[in-house]
Amino acid sequence: MADVAERVGVSAMTVSRAFKTPDRVADSLRERIQAAARDLGYLPNRAASQLASARSMTIAVLIPSLTNTVFIDTVAGIHQVMHPEGYQILIGVTGYSGDGEERLLETYLEYNPDGLLLTGLGHSAATWTRLRGLAIPTVHMMELSDRPDIYAVGLSQIEGGQAMTRRLIERGYRRIGFVAAQLDERTIRRGEGYRRAMQEAGLYDANLELLSPEPSSIGFGAELLDRMLAQAPDCDALFFCNDDLAQGAIYRCRRLGIAVPDRLAIAGFNDLAASAWTVPALTTVATPRFAIGREAASMLLSLLRGKRPERTCLDLGFTVMERETTGTRT
Amino acid sequence: MADVAERVGVSAMTVSRAFKTPDRVADSLRERIQAAARDLGYLPNRAASQLASARSMTIAVLIPSLTNTVFIDTVAGIHQVMHPEGYQILIGVTGYSGDGEERLLETYLEYNPDGLLLTGLGHSAATWTRLRGLAIPTVHMMELSDRPDIYAVGLSQIEGGQAMTRRLIERGYRRIGFVAAQLDERTIRRGEGYRRAMQEAGLYDANLELLSPEPSSIGFGAELLDRMLAQAPDCDALFFCNDDLAQGAIYRCRRLGIAVPDRLAIAGFNDLAASAWTVPALTTVATPRFAIGREAASMLLSLLRGKRPERTCLDLGFTVMERETTGTRT
DNA sequence: TCTGGTCATGTTAGCGCTAATATGATTATA
DNA sequence: TATAATCATATTAGCGCTAACATGACCAGA
Numbered sequence: 001m002a003d004v005a006e007r008v009g010v011s012a013m014t015v016s017r018a019f020k021t022p023d024r025v026a027d028s029l030r031e032r033i034q035a036a037a038r039d040l041g042y043l044p045n046r047a048a049s050q051l052a053s054a055r056s057m058t059i060a061v062l063i064p065s066l067t068n069t070v071f072i073d074t075v076a077g078i079h080q081v082m083h084p085e086g087y088q089i090l091i092g093v094t095g096y097s098g099d100g101e102e103r104l105l106e107t108y109l110e111y112n113p114d115g116l117l118l119t120g121l122g123h124s125a126a127t128w129t130r131l132r133g134l135a136i137p138t139v140h141m142m143e144l145s146d147r148p149d150i151y152a153v154g155l156s157q158i159e160g161g162q163a164m165t166r167r168l169i170e171r172g173y174r175r176i177g178f179v180a181a182q183l184d185e186r187t188i189r190r191g192e193g194y195r196r197a198m199q200e201a202g203l204y205d206a207n208l209e210l211l212s213p214e215p216s217s218i219g220f221g222a223e224l225l226d227r228m229l230a231q232a233p234d235c236d237a238l239f240f241c242n243d244d245l246a247q248g249a250i251y252r253c254r255r256l257g258i259a260v261p262d263r264l265a266i267a268g269f270n271d272l273a274a275s276a277w278t279v280p281a282l283t284t285v286a287t288p289r290f291a292i293g294r295e296a297a298s299m300l301l302s303l304l305r306g307k308r309p310e311r312t313c314l315d316l317g318f319t320v321m322e323r324e325t326t327g328t329r330t
Numbered sequence: 331m332a333d334v335a336e337r338v339g340v341s342a343m344t345v346s347r348a349f350k351t352p353d354r355v356a357d358s359l360r361e362r363i364q365a366a367a368r369d370l371g372y373l374p375n376r377a378a379s380q381l382a383s384a385r386s387m388t389i390a391v392l393i394p395s396l397t398n399t400v401f402i403d404t405v406a407g408i409h410q411v412m413h414p415e416g417y418q419i420l421i422g423v424t425g426y427s428g429d430g431e432e433r434l435l436e437t438y439l440e441y442n443p444d445g446l447l448l449t450g451l452g453h454s455a456a457t458w459t460r461l462r463g464l465a466i467p468t469v470h471m472m473e474l475s476d477r478p479d480i481y482a483v484g485l486s487q488i489e490g491g492q493a494m495t496r497r498l499i500e501r502g503y504r505r506i507g508f509v510a511a512q513l514d515e516r517t518i519r520r521g522e523g524y525r526r527a528m529q530e531a532g533l534y535d536a537n538l539e540l541l542s543p544e545p546s547s548i549g550f551g552a553e554l555l556d557r558m559l560a561q562a563p564d565c566d567a568l569f570f571c572n573d574d575l576a577q578g579a580i581y582r583c584r585r586l587g588i589a590v591p592d593r594l595a596i597a598g599f600n601d602l603a604a605s606a607w608t609v610p611a612l613t614t615v616a617t618p619r620f621a622i623g624r625e626a627a628s629m630l631l632s633l634l635r636g637k638r639p640e641r642t643c644l645d646l647g648f649t650v651m652e653r654e655t656t657g658t659r660t
Numbered sequence: 661t662c663t664g665g666t667c668a669t670g671t672t673a674g675c676g677c678t679a680a681t682a683t684g685a686t687t688a689t690a
Numbered sequence: 691t692a693t694a695a696t697c698a699t700a701t702t703a704g705c706g707c708t709a710a711c712a713t714g715a716c717c718a719g720a
Contacts, residue, residue: 001706011670016708026668041463046440047386048706050377051675066406069399076396079423088441090418093409110376111418133371218607247604254609274577274604277548279584331676341700346678356698378676381705 001044007036019044050112058088059115059300060108064096064184068216070242070270070289071119074141077293078117085301087114096184098124105130115300121145121152122185137303139296142186145313151303153296153314157186160285160318161193164239164267167320169201172329173237173265177208179224179249180241181216187241190269194239208232216241221248236329237265243272243284250278250325266325280324288316331374337366349374380442388418389445389630390438394426394514398546400572400600400619401449404471407623408447415631417444426514428454435460445630451475451482452515467633469626472516475643481633483626483644487516490615490648491523494569494597497650499531502659503567503595507538509554509579510571511546517571520599524569538562546571551578566659567595573602573614580608580655596655610654618646 005012010029018025018033025033036042050056061078063071075091082089090111092104102124105116116131116138123131131138138151145152168176178194180187191211198204210228214220221244228238240246246268253260260266260280268275271286295314302309335342340359348355348363355363366372380386391408393401405421412419420441422434432454435446446461446468453461461468472484498506508524510517521541528534540558544550551574558568570576576598583590590596590610598605601616625644632639 012706013671013708014669016706017669020708024668029668043436043440045381045442045706047377047380047442048675049708051375051381051677052706052708054675054709056377066402066409067399069397072396072402079396083423088420091421093413106373110373112375112377218604222607248607251607251609274548277552277578277581279581342676343678343701344699346676347699350678354698359698375676378705379678381707382676382678384679384705 001042003040004033004036004042007040008032054112056112056114057086058090058111058113059117060090060092060105060111060113061117062092062094062101062104062108063119064094066091066093069272070287073289074119074293074296077290077295078297079293081294081297081301094119096182098122098127102127102130109134109136115139115304117141117296117300120185121150137300139300139303141292141296143189144315148312151299151309151312153292153299153316155287155292155316155318157189158193158196160269160287161190161239162197163193163318163320164269164285165194165197166201167322168237168239168265168267168326169197169203171265171326173326174203174329175205175208175232175235176203176237176239177210177228177232177235178239178241179210179221179228179245181212181214181220181224181245182241183211183213190241205232208235216244218244218248218251221245222252223248225249225252235264237261237267237326239267239269241269243268243270243275243282246282246284246325247272247274247278250280250282260325261327265327265329271319271321276321276323278325283323283326284321286319286321288318291316331372333370334363334366334372337370338362384442386442386444387416388420388441388443389447390420390422390435390441390443391447392422392424392431392434392438393449394424396421396423399602400617403619404449404623404626407620407625408627409623411624411627411631424449426512428452428457432457432460439464439466445469445634447471447626447630450515451480467630469630469633471622471626473519474645478642481629481639481642483622483629483646485617485622485646485648487519488523488526490599490617491520491569492527493523493648493650494599494615495524495527496531497652498567498569498595498597498656499527499533501595501656503656504533504659505535505538505562505565506533506567506569507540507558507562507565508569508571509540509551509558509575511542511544511550511554511575512571513541513543520571535562538565546574548574548578548581551575552582553578555579555582565594567591567597567656569597569599571599573598573600573605573612576612576614576655577602577604577608580610580612590655591657595657595659601649601651606651606653608655613653613656614651616649616651618648621646 001012001015005015015033018030022030092108094100094104116136118140119142121140121143140152142154144154144156178191180191246266249266258264268282268284271284275282275284299309331342331345335345345363348360352360422438424430446466448470449472451470451473470482474484474486475482508521510521576596579596588594598612598614601614605612605614629639
């Protein structure tokens with residue numbers, strides 16, 4: 001920077017201003033500075049800028065997994081909003097673990113992020129304590145909170161699970177199973193919604209639930225279908241906690257010659273890209289992941305600018321997509 | 331840091347050493363320093379560390395898209411190697427554009443990354459020039475290079491396309507179409523491989539190629555299938571440039587009542603997670619994306635440590651996975 | 661003509677850390 | 691016991707930038 005300043009014959013401060021607050025430098029001078037910077041191949045040093053200004057122009061995003069498209073879609077939404085504003089995203093991967101999140105948060109705080117985007121609300125006690133002591137704006141994604149001191153953008157996972165289950169009940173299904181893997185916070189809540197809907201209809205039966213802590217995948221969905229059919233051979237519909245599992249189940253039914261939805265209806269959660277295209281097309285709960293990322297980023301941006309957002313909690317809802325893997329039970 | 335030093339009664343330098351080079355501080359003292367740091371909630375400031383040491387412990391990774399799982403898998407591999415070594419990854423999204431990459435590279439250089447991981451070799455002239463002038467170790471991912479001054483980890487996209495096409499020819503297919511979207515560097519090369527194989531068998535016909543610049547998706551694969559059938563109704567096999575398109579084609583065939591592979595064989599590229607599970611299961615070229623990320627990161631790590639890797643170019647190959655969407659033409 | 665305001669630019673100091681070097685204490689060797 | 695080598699810790703200076711304030715030029719209005 002000093003070189004550029006010398007070349008143009010101004011002080012370093014003026015060069016700094018020419019980059020950060022161009023309107024506070026005379027037009028002609030600014031152009032000369034920019035030309036000199038280009039000639040010399042000068043690029044500002046972010047670390048120095050950060051150190052001097054106490055702003056990092058960086059936000060830390062903590063997600064459970066890099067390979068689950070649900071979170072990548074969210075990150076893409078965040079990126080879309082933050083990148084044009086000059087903010088850099090640091091992605092931390094917690095591996096669905098509270099301890100992992102705790103350690104990562106510590107690591108990422110060393111980068112002095114200006115803001116924090118966290119997944120879910122099920123943080124460890126230590127994480128919550130640390131967050132409370134932090135002066136960094138934080139927005140929680142994917143779920144809803146009624147606490148006025150917490151910023152959240154998401155949807156009610158419980159109501160999502162409940163809505164899908166109710167819809168299946170309306171369609172005449174009675175022995176509706178719930179099949180879940182991974183068992184993170186959101187999965188548990190979808191199960192809770194399922195349970196409420198079944199109980200309010202007087203249909204609840206613990207034997208219709210199959211929960212596994214193993215990671216979700218299409219292949220594992222196929223396996224869980226087998227297990228569920230063994231556990232509750234009389235089930236007439238299966239609600240999978242996510243679309244990966246449900247897609248695996250569809251393929252497995254096809255192999256086994258199980259008619260979907262006539263013999264067995266299948267429903268998923270998330271509405272992944274492939275779900276509208278499988279044969280039969282998957283009935284699922286569409287979640288606005290990309291919008292969650294966008295809106296969470298926008299909310300964080302407001303906070304970074306010192307504005308209070310209108311709402312502390314933004315509910316982006318969900319949509320039950322009835323496709324071909326469910327029908328009407330007569 | 332000064333607070334911690336004062337509390338323990340040592341100099342700031344000793345606190346710094348206790349964190350960065352723990353073995354150069356006496357055991358008991360180190361423990362007291364760590365205890366004091368914990369008490370005071372001290373976390374090192376990376377920006378200051380970076381400024382003072384001229385090392386950012388950061389590497390910039392430029393990928394074309396965040397939503398294409400191919401690149402995310404690669405990033406996951408990079409992350410797996412780099413995270414335990416204390417390196418932070420900065421992800422830049424070029425949007426499949428050379429200009430985008432050029433601008434991003436400039437932006438990311440402001441962070442003074444210790445290393446660079448770029449996708450492909452088809453960078454703009456300006457990017458190549460800039461890279462040459464840079465003292466930052468750089469590894470190119472996904473493709474191969476025979477230039478001794480370039481580090482690359484990947485596979486031969488041309489040979490991948492050629493191998494699959496040859497296999498189809500061996501299986502008796504004669505009117506093999508090539509269907510591509512997105513038309514990035516890798517797609518073009520796969521097409522080149524297809525063309526070589528068709529030409530060497532004397533089967534090449536320009537009318538069997540369908541290239542579209544639009545982004546790939548399952549839905550677009552379905553549409554391209556329709557277009558291809560209109561363009562070359564006599565085709566007996568279709569080689570899609572990636573699995574998204576191929577999966578869309580499988581579903582579309584199912585809807586149209588086209589027997590796969592009897593009336594029409596289908597092949598893809600990449601071997602995405604779902605491809606082994608579709609019905610019929612997709613014949614495709616499996617690419618070691620995760621390993622590419624891991625190995626590229628390892629190679630970069632060697633370079634960062636001042637070691638010359640044994641090879642400048644690491645070929646991780648590919649595997650033709652013959653599944654159910656192709657058979658034998660009699 | 662003077663006063664006060666506005667604007668463009670300059671000066672000073674310091675952000676939090678670490679490289680390089682200095683210092684002093686301890687240990688090994690002759 | 692003297693000397694050198696080794697180790698643990700301290701001191702100094704500076705990484706590249708920007709906040710805060712200072713300066714001086716210019717202009718409007720009385």
